[in-house]
Amino acid sequence: MGRGPSIEARKNAEDARRGKIFTKIIREISVAARRGGGDPGGNPSLRSAIDKALSANMSKDVIERAVKKATGTLEGVEYEEVRYEGYAPGGVAVIVDCLTDNRVRTVADVRHAFGKFGGNLGTDGSVAFLFAKRGVLWFPAGSDEDRVTEAAIEAGADDVVVYPDDGSIDVLTAPEAFAEVKAAMEAAGLRPEQAEVTYRAENDIAVSGETAQQVVKLLGWLEDLDDVQNVYSNAELGADAYA
Numbered sequence: 001m002g003r004g005p006s007i008e009a010r011k012n013a014e015d016a017r018r019g020k021i022f023t024k025i026i027r028e029i030s031v032a033a034r035r036g037g038g039d040p041g042g043n044p045s046l047r048s049a050i051d052k053a054l055s056a057n058m059s060k061d062v063i064e065r066a067v068k069k070a071t072g073t074l075e076g077v078e079y080e081e082v083r084y085e086g087y088a089p090g091g092v093a094v095i096v097d098c099l100t101d102n103r104v105r106t107v108a109d110v111r112h113a114f115g116k117f118g119g120n121l122g123t124d125g126s127v128a129f130l131f132a133k134r135g136v137l138w139f140p141a142g143s144d145e146d147r148v149t150e151a152a153i154e155a156g157a158d159d160v161v162v163y164p165d166d167g168s169i170d171v172l173t174a175p176e177a178f179a180e181v182k183a184a185m186e187a188a189g190l191r192p193e194q195a196e197v198t199y200r201a202e203n204d205i206a207v208s209g210e211t212a213q214q215v216v217k218l219l220g221w222l223e224d225l226d227d228v229q230n231v232y233s234n235a236e237l238g239a240d241a242y243a
Helices: 007-036 044-055 060-070 103-116 145-155 175-187 209-224
Strands: 080-088 092-100 131-139 159-162 169-173 194-201 205-207 228-233 235-237
Touching (some): 007 060, 007 092, 044 060, 044 175, 080 103, 080 209, 092 103, 092 205, 092 209, 103 209, 131 175, 145 175, 169 175, 175 194, 194 228, 205 209
Parallel strands (some): 205 235
Antiparallel strands (some): 092 228, 131 169, 159 169
């Protein structure tokens, strides 16, 4: 029998993954601080990015340095936000949000990914209308459904979705109400395991078999690109998508 990867190899792989996550979060902090200032108290986007950084165990020193670079206190690279839209196999709509210091490199990488896995890069606005921006607070299986629902309603959430397959719960909010609802839920002793403002498809497209597997490969490839911050799709993947 073959031997599995060594402890050192696994550690190196984990360090590389963690480093990539940190890079993406630092870019998000930089853009938020440059756009809305370095005070998280008056900049909800920066506060959200910092919360994400702390959840990923990023040190406060690294966070502060990223904010200082973005606000001009320290010299740093300037990133710009770029969005690409396209279709994966099976007519699945895909949005790719990037932060980049080199548009030429980024669009080449994204176009290559779509082409490699049978998709097509589209034009601006070609799929964005299929998605809505929502605040999402996720509570894992085992959470008290009645308590979460009651607190969410009192906090001003738009909707509560309970997933029957595993019992997890999504609390959905308008983007502008996200921070207030999150604070109210936490004040009620209900801290979400994940919380973010994201894009959600209005309607999903079911794909299965080889088509689903190609979609999974495309989305994974895009997410691994250094310049890509977030990837959204309307794919409803079958059980065989990860075969």
